[in-house]
Amino acid sequence: xxxxxxxxxxxxxxxxxxxxxxxxxxxxxxxxxxxxxxxxxxxxxxxxxxxxxxxxxxxxxxxxxxxxxxxxxxxxxxxxxxxxxxxxxxxxxxxxxxxxxxxxxxxxxxxxxxxxxxxxxxxxxxxxxxxxxxxxxxxxxxxxxxxxxxxxxxxxxxxxxxxxxxxxxxxxxxxxxxxxxxxxxxxxxxxxxxxxxxxxxxxxxxxxxxxxxxxxxxxxxxxxxxxxxxxxxxxxxxxxxxxxxxxxxxxxxxxxxxxxxxxxxxxxxxxxxxxxxxxxxxxxxxxxxxxxxxxxxxxxxxxxxxxxxxxxxxxxxxxxxxxxxxxxxxxxxxxxxxxxxxxxxxxxxxxxxxxxxxxxxxxxxxxxxxxxxxxxxxxxxxxxxxxxxxxxxxxxxxxxxxxxxxxxxxxxxxxxxxxxxxxxxxxxxxxxxxxxxxxxxxxxxxxxxxxxxxxxxxxxxxxxxxxxxxxxxxxxxxx
Amino acid sequence: xxxxxxxxxxxxxxxxxxxxxxxxxxxxxxxxxxxxxxxxxxxxxxxxxxxxxxxxxxxxxxxxxxxxxxxxxxxxxxxxxxxxxxxxxxxxxxxxxxxxxxxxxxxxxxxxxxxxxxxxxxxxxxxxxxxxxxxxxxxxxxxxxxxxxxxxxxxxxxxxxxxxxxxxxxxxxxxxxxxxxxxxxxxxxxxxxxxxxxxxxxxxxxxxxxxxxxxxxxxxxxxxxxxxxxxxxxxxxxxxxxxxxxxxxxxxxxxxxxxxx
Numbered sequence: 001x002x003x004x005x006x007x008x009x010x011x012x013x014x015x016x017x018x019x020x021x022x023x024x025x026x027x028x029x030x031x032x033x034x035x036x037x038x039x040x041x042x043x044x045x046x047x048x049x050x051x052x053x054x055x056x057x058x059x060x061x062x063x064x065x066x067x068x069x070x071x072x073x074x075x076x077x078x079x080x081x082x083x084x085x086x087x088x089x090x091x092x093x094x095x096x097x098x099x100x101x102x103x104x105x106x107x108x109x110x111x112x113x114x115x116x117x118x119x120x121x122x123x124x125x126x127x128x129x130x131x132x133x134x135x136x137x138x139x140x141x142x143x144x145x146x147x148x149x150x151x152x153x154x155x156x157x158x159x160x161x162x163x164x165x166x167x168x169x170x171x172x173x174x175x176x177x178x179x180x181x182x183x184x185x186x187x188x189x190x191x192x193x194x195x196x197x198x199x200x201x202x203x204x205x206x207x208x209x210x211x212x213x214x215x216x217x218x219x220x221x222x223x224x225x226x227x228x229x230x231x232x233x234x235x236x237x238x239x240x241x242x243x244x245x246x247x248x249x250x251x252x253x254x255x256x257x258x259x260x261x262x263x264x265x266x267x268x269x270x271x272x273x274x275x276x277x278x279x280x281x282x283x284x285x286x287x288x289x290x291x292x293x294x295x296x297x298x299x300x301x302x303x304x305x306x307x308x309x310x311x312x313x314x315x316x317x318x319x320x321x322x323x324x325x326x327x328x329x330x331x332x333x334x335x336x337x338x339x340x341x342x343x344x345x346x347x348x349x350x351x352x353x354x355x356x357x358x359x360x361x362x363x364x365x366x367x368x369x370x371x372x373x374x375x376x377x378x379x380x381x382x383x384x385x386x387x388x389x390x391x392x393x394x395x396x397x398x399x400x401x402x403x404x405x406x407x408x409x410x411x412x413x414x415x416x417x418x419x420x421x422x423x424x425x426x427x428x429x430x431x432x433x434x435x436x437x438x439x440x441x442x443x444x445x446x447x448x449x450x451x452x453x454x455x456x457x458x459x460x461x462x463x464x465x466x467x468x469x470x471x472x473x474x475x476x477x478x479x
Numbered sequence: 480x481x482x483x484x485x486x487x488x489x490x491x492x493x494x495x496x497x498x499x500x501x502x503x504x505x506x507x508x509x510x511x512x513x514x515x516x517x518x519x520x521x522x523x524x525x526x527x528x529x530x531x532x533x534x535x536x537x538x539x540x541x542x543x544x545x546x547x548x549x550x551x552x553x554x555x556x557x558x559x560x561x562x563x564x565x566x567x568x569x570x571x572x573x574x575x576x577x578x579x580x581x582x583x584x585x586x587x588x589x590x591x592x593x594x595x596x597x598x599x600x601x602x603x604x605x606x607x608x609x610x611x612x613x614x615x616x617x618x619x620x621x622x623x624x625x626x627x628x629x630x631x632x633x634x635x636x637x638x639x640x641x642x643x644x645x646x647x648x649x650x651x652x653x654x655x656x657x658x659x660x661x662x663x664x665x666x667x668x669x670x671x672x673x674x675x676x677x678x679x680x681x682x683x684x685x686x687x688x689x690x691x692x693x694x695x696x697x698x699x700x701x702x703x704x705x706x707x708x709x710x711x712x713x714x715x716x717x718x719x720x721x722x723x724x725x726x727x728x729x730x731x732x733x734x735x736x737x738x739x740x
Contacts, residue, residue: 031559165493166493167493173490174491174493176490177487177491178491178493180487181493341559344558375520375655375656375660376523376654376655381512381516404495404504404512405494405657406657406658407493407656408492408493408659410656411655411656413516422502451502472487
């Protein structure tokens, strides 16, 4: 039983799961699930009560029952008591003060990195509920999460991008055109990753081959991925397909993962198969995950102890707890994609994007964000500019880019290649170092770190006219 | 030598090779986006002109349509509380399904629902009803069209059960993107009744000129409807010859993103 008094009224909360829900900043998904505060006063009381909860309570009181959920069991098994020691005597409110005091120290990155395995997702979610966007940016910007495969993601002073060249018909030539457009704009250092329209193994294989031809032909130090179901990827790895990264959408409960048709055994298998392939050159992180607040509720997998609905942000952070077990190269939240019944408007999307980035990084997960919205949400391009600017300040590892913000296949708006050029310049950020060296070598990078507008001919175009891209140039540019 | 930018633009409908103003988009490219977004938002938010749709249907020779409303009283409610778009606020005259009789043709109803794009329904609703009628009139008795306002796909279950239909086809506005804001989806359900799962339906998506044309969409739905009669059910067990829907590499779209749910 938890309680606090606000405005002369005493509010009580019967469980940690209930308390976390009521303490959450307002969002439509929690209202839909029935776990949101009924008034601002009740929310304030819940935040007061939550601030007093000792962190050790999170190790004994489940939000999602350990007997019924393999994600909870994995989180508890992975919890590192030694790493937890510096904060083990603190409450949730005390942890907020400790994080904000630590992030101004010269050794902040080191201390916070050491803490990560000592925090459970529920602790991270809880502390974020007490923090402003500014608080979260302050701590997140002091954190360092670095991963590598053929390029290194997350180094200070860098901002990477996923180039997302989708096509409604999975046409390799269309994918090549979009890839070329993105590369000429300095995009693609985190991954060149296609969402296939079809999940058929033959189609996925054709896209994998096309992407790998382009990458290896132009000797681009990045990785490619076709974001198909993990079981399809495992089969394709067995068949000798050029798989760099194994992708899967994951959620924060066993029930929601069942809805995605995925379980821990599949993730273990993919991870082991990737380690065997050893295709990375500068690192061996090879898993890629996507998540998003609301995915558990949308599959009916959002219930916790005693059948109580669990708030969507806590469930989201539990997905990060699952992800970090597999040492992924990349994880991004698709924050504005899932719909207005989960995040109704620009304000809710922005808050969620900053929460996701902060909580993931606090747990040591290499976070990226798909800064995006759908046309039935109350959001627009200005909200995307705002979120990108905040995420740059918070040192997110990467963002997703599509040509001209418009992803026709997925029917939503993400960032444009242009958006990232401008954001990098404003904040003095560079691409991943290996990719930057390649951009310089093909004549795309200016002395000031900007990407040159190279027109239609020259060494850069020639360097890129390989594989499916050669078809675009009518073959005349090759050799 | 061929201009590579032209080749890129010819290879995809995506906005490639749109030029730069410094690091940023050109004014023209930005205004194109603004216009496209305005169309998409209007497709979501402008109310369906029911009278105009009824007139269009009358012009195709269809019987007087029945108009029903869901429990979602406004667009905001529809977007926030998906379940309300699945339930009828207004009654519909009940006509229980008669006992099976070899002499009687199976009964099929078409529901035209606004979904997430009223533009899709006002542009393609009536011509698609006509195409379906031409395709199916030989095998089914086609019931008067039901127009459903603030509706999701599952509203067809309640309507179909009340009318005692053997098959219901729900035509519904799909979530608008920037490049396509008036795409129509069609969902077939055999023996519709409340509580039908999404896996028990078949979907044909992207119906519009420039996407899947009316006649091919109707032909696919016709073969699905006839197949469902033979199989005794619709859904995953029924071979779907229509285009694939959904994006496997993403968390499933929410109820509001996919009006079928």
